Amino acid sequence: MEATFTSEDARNRAALIARAMADPKRLCVLEQLAGGERSVSDLSHDVGCQVPNMSQHLSVLRSAGLVRSRRDGTTVFYRLVDDRVLDAYRALQLVAG
Amino acid sequence: MEATFTSEDARNRAALIARAMADPKRLCVLEQLAGGERSVSDLSHDVGCQVPNMSQHLSVLRSAGLVRSRRDGTTVFYRLVDDRVLDAYRALQLVAG
DNA sequence: TCACAAGTTGCGCAATCACGCAATGATAGG
DNA sequence: CCTATCATTGCGTGATTGCGCAACTTGTGA
Numbered sequence: 001m002e003a004t005f006t007s008e009d010a011r012n013r014a015a016l017i018a019r020a021m022a023d024p025k026r027l028c029v030l031e032q033l034a035g036g037e038r039s040v041s042d043l044s045h046d047v048g049c050q051v052p053n054m055s056q057h058l059s060v061l062r063s064a065g066l067v068r069s070r071r072d073g074t075t076v077f078y079r080l081v082d083d084r085v086l087d088a089y090r091a092l093q094l095v096a097g
Numbered sequence: 098m099e100a101t102f103t104s105e106d107a108r109n110r111a112a113l114i115a116r117a118m119a120d121p122k123r124l125c126v127l128e129q130l131a132g133g134e135r136s137v138s139d140l141s142h143d144v145g146c147q148v149p150n151m152s153q154h155l156s157v158l159r160s161a162g163l164v165r166s167r168r169d170g171t172t173v174f175y176r177l178v179d180d181r182v183l184d185a186y187r188a189l190q191l192v193a194g
Numbered sequence: 195t196c197a198c199a200a201g202t203t204g205c206g207c208a209a210t211c212a213c214g215c216a217a218t219g220a221t222a223g224g
Numbered sequence: 225c226c227t228a229t230c231a232t233t234g235c236g237t238g239a240t241t242g243c244g245c246a247a248c249t250t251g252t253g254a
Contacts, residue, residue: 006128006190011121013193014186018124022116023212024108031103040231053213055232066192074221074230084192089111091188093103095163095181096110120242137201150243152202171200171251 020064117161
């Protein structure tokens with residue numbers, strides 16, 4: 001029996017979060033969303049990539065549970081799901097020095 | 098001029114940290130190292146992978162600046178570089194719920 | 195020098211990833 | 225309906241990743 005501090009499942013979940021944050025453009029999205037809701041096309045413009053690409057990045061973030069979406073007419077607004085997302089991002093920045 | 102909260106370079110560095118932590122086995126290594134220095138073969142046993150594979154994982158962690166190594170005879174001991182590494186890991190776990 | 199043990203590095207493979215592009219939904223207005 | 229807009233999905237591609245295996249390097253001691 002190996003000395004395991006947290007369950008393997010907990011590690012897998014944490015790794016999924018890290019994977020979702022392992023891309024500069026997705027981190028840029030999180031920064032934009034720190035200022036409040038934004039539409040896909042707004043994010044696409046701010047981050048500097050095409051709309052389909054942004055939609056996929058947002059899908060990754062949503063699958064990881066970092067953001068949620070809300071539809072208003074033809075526009076879909078994304079927002080951070082929780083302040084802990086920013087806490088994690090800041091913790092990464094501290095390690096990055 | 099886009100609203101950029103942090104420089105692109107800061108995002109790239111944070112993304113590198115996240116990528117280094119985006120693997121369950123590497124997170125397991127960090128947990129083991131939280132208890133102090135450990136050799137490559139010890140980590141290999143505890144995490145449950147082959148030594149060459151562990152060496153590569155450690156190389157990833159070292160390139161990201163999360164761990165350092167020390168040589169004693171033929172044995173190489175790895176340790177966490179800083180407590181902020183564990184802080185970041187805990188922050189990820191909080192998001193993971 | 196020889197043998198052995200501990201790590202590292204190189205190689206090939208299957209899987210995943212980020213991206214560009216085209217096609218397909220969904221919604222509002224005329 | 226028709227059309228325009230906003231967004232998602234599907235496909236192909238080049239790049240990266242994690243792994244197993246073999247070969248090599250490094251350090252120790254007889």
